[in-house]
Amino acid sequence: MKAIVNQKNFKKALGIVEKVVAKNTTLPILSNILFKTENGRLKLSATNLEIGINYTIGAKIEEVGQVAVPARIISDFTNNINDEKIALIVKNNVLSVNSEHYKTQILGLDAKDFPIIPKIKNKPLATIPIKILRNSALLVVDSIALSEARPELAGIYVNFENDKIIFASTDSFRLTEKQIDFKHSLKNSFIIPRNTALELVRVAGELEGEIVINISDNQVSFSSDDFEMVSRLVDGNYPDYKKVIPDKFISKVLVNKNDLEKNIRLAGLFSSNISDVKIQCLETKTNITAKNPDRGEIETDIPSTLKNQPFEIAVNYHYLIDGLKIIDTNEVVIEYTGQGSPIVIKPGDNRKDLVYLIMPLRK
């Protein structure tokens, strides 16, 4: 193989694929990146056997070929040089990386030993702008269950239904649901594993344009012209979470999101227990207090607009802060649905595309 690449493009490509390189693996080949000439371009591939990424860049290909090389060393080297052009030459599984100021030889492995990243041969399921996919995944990613106790909760539920794509996640303490409009009406759903969702959010920040979603029985792929990410899907049926979201409220409050978040954080300083922080939504203000026998106490209030009766928000305040973080409006609506029932958080502009719900504290 002999290929000449632009340093900036090559650096970007390494950045995109290297994060899925397996760390501390017993299979040494998985800590490598596969370099392969393909249709007059250079394809970089990495996989940890759960997620695989291919990314292709323009290159001047003088000789076709392939090699697998340790990700760490080629990436550290490329990130630390400024020479514009890099020549990649493979002989006997040794990759020579040469530029104006540097000559290196990196010992690689036979490309034939690199695991095959599967292709999904079904017809594409949907094509959506990558920014919208990223934003939706980003909103729901924090509520994914960390524990594998219920494996089906350890991922993002993606549900195509009635001209909508619904992204949902819950760890059974809180739940996030984001809906986006979708031009075609189709019925399908799957669960993306947490790590895949995190990688997708990370890598999508580097990409532009549209992304094609493709699924098989147990795999999903996200692909564009240059990029492809393939992952296993979570096995199992997502619970019928819709029935947990209350359709009516008893009272609700409209309050400035940043002020509320800040005051809850400050109250958190005076608490050693989640139940130390009390949030009371009154006629014209929201009162936040915390009292702890070892630390002291704090009292703050911010103006707010109440509908119906005053109420107290009795939830884990950390989850409330998480919920406020994903609201993209200056004001936030908090709905009270009764004692022992969840608290519902929505954007302040009455949009219905984003719902965050916190289960009540058990006493």
Add this chain to the structure above:
Amino acid sequence: MKAIVNQKNFKKALGIVEKVVAKNTTLPILSNILFKTENGRLKLSATNLEIGINYTIGAKIEEVGQVAVPARIISDFTNNINDEKIALIVKNNVLSVNSEHYKTQILGLDAKDFPIIPKIKNKPLATIPIKILRNSALLVVDSIALSEARPELAGIYVNFENDKIIFASTDSFRLTEKQIDFKHSLKNSFIIPRNTALELVRVAGELEGEIVINISDNQVSFSSDDFEMVSRLVDGNYPDYKKVIPDKFISKVLVNKNDLEKNIRLAGLFSSNISDVKIQCLETKTNITAKNPDRGEIETDIPSTLKNQPFEIAVNYHYLIDGLKIIDTNEVVIEYTGQGSPIVIKPGDNRKDLVYLIMPLRK
């Protein structure tokens, strides 16, 4: 006590004193900051029994008094509010911290239980600009011995001699010496413990003007109008390190500092052993190579100017990178003093106020 302070000043003062607050201590009072009215101002004090800091800020004192309060909570609170004025009111060892939007009460401890930070009553030893003190300490701090095997090496040696103040440190693998001019001729020397030196460098970045150095048999203080830091001194006699610094060289090379540092770093990627990296100073260039049977190899060179015979720098390359970092000129001089003798690094402009020396590798 009742004192009104400006939030920005108070935040700065907390930042200066809180870093010496003891962590994980068995003496709970040491995790507190002492607040005390003094001469119409407010004094904040913290100590970990090895280092003590006092810092005084302007305040409107309405009632004199004092209290000790957990550093973490008052500092987190103050850093997270924007209200301009803060009222500090003490009753029964409870500190009320009130501002426009917040009312808090922080449980404190009796100020009488707070350890006394000693005062050194001797005549001041020297007064020097704080920026010069900080810069000198910063240059030598990395060569201080981390091990306490030889306690006298675990600090910065400060030596007043012949119109100079000399700062030196060595961990017996490398040695740094920085000299500054001093208007008075006096003879005195002491060893500042490593932690004190690190704190001094940190805190001096926040201060301006001149600093008064004061010593007793076993303590040193650094003080200005608002600020005072008192520390124990390292016991023992500093070794006669001067005899290790060669006064002649066999060959020397003049080379661009940043290019050399970068190329050594890149070569380091291809080494798993410090002796994998070879630096050869030839007639017109400096050749850097590394070869490792598991990773591969690299070859780079940069133009350089040689005096006398070509030589090889056979040292731990990490120490060489550390040395290049403290050189403040674009070019650096590296002196070869014979096989088995140290390598000497100096600024490229022939200044003699800064010397960094690396002991040769033992084969």
